[in-house]
Amino acid sequence: MNTSAKISIxxxxxxxxxxxxxxxxxxxxxxxxNPWFRMLNGLFVAxxxxxxxxxxxxxSGSTFTYINGFKTGLLTxxxxxxxxxxxxxxxxxxxxxxxxxxxxxxxxQDYNHGGGILIFIILIEGLSSSTILTxxxxxxxxxxxxxxxx
Numbered sequence: 721m722n723t724s725a726k727i728s729i730x731x732x733x734x735x736x737x738x739x740x741x742x743x744x745x746x747x748x749x750x751x752x753x754n755p756w757f758r759m760l761n762g763l764f765v766a767x768x769x770x771x772x773x774x775x776x777x778x779x780s781g782s783t784f785t786y787i788n789g790f791k792t793g794l795l796t797x798x799x800x801x802x803x804x805x806x807x808x809x810x811x812x813x814x815x816x817x818x819x820x821x822x823x824x825x826x827x828x829q830d831y832n833h834g835g836g837i838l839i840f841i842i843l844i845e846g847l848s849s850s851t852i853l854t855x856x857x858x859x860x861x862x863x864x865x866x867x868x869x870x
Contacts, residue, residue, distance in 0.1 A: 797850025
């Protein structure tokens with residue numbers, strides 16, 4: 721397995737653990753039903769992607785390319801998103817069905833989508849934010865081809 725994949729898996733799993741721990745802490749406090757606290761999930765994903773690209777650039781040194789850095793960040797975010805969505809699916813459908821019903825309330829009752837729409841929302845939010853964050857962070861980490869001026 722190449723270095724990019726190893727780093728992506730490592731930081732993707734760390735990001736997932738942070739996301740799950742944050743959700744469970746909110747559950748213990750009783751704030752997990754408030755969807756506004758999901759905004760902090762973006763900070764955990766951003767931190768994971770940033771550290772993954774930074775670590776990959778340190779390890780690869782002069783062989784660092786934009787494409788490999790982009791792949792590292794994207795894979796990190798996508799892995800964290802899919803594992804977190806899997807956790808939330810298990811949580812909503814098997815551990816706490818009332819949580820799903822409480823979040824949905826009157827939103828999608830007429831269309832009979834149930835919790836599947838929540839998993840879809842988690843996936844779309846995670847995949848899109850991972851892509852945008854990776855593009856943003858690669859502007860910081862990319863090797864400049866500009867000529868230095870005196």
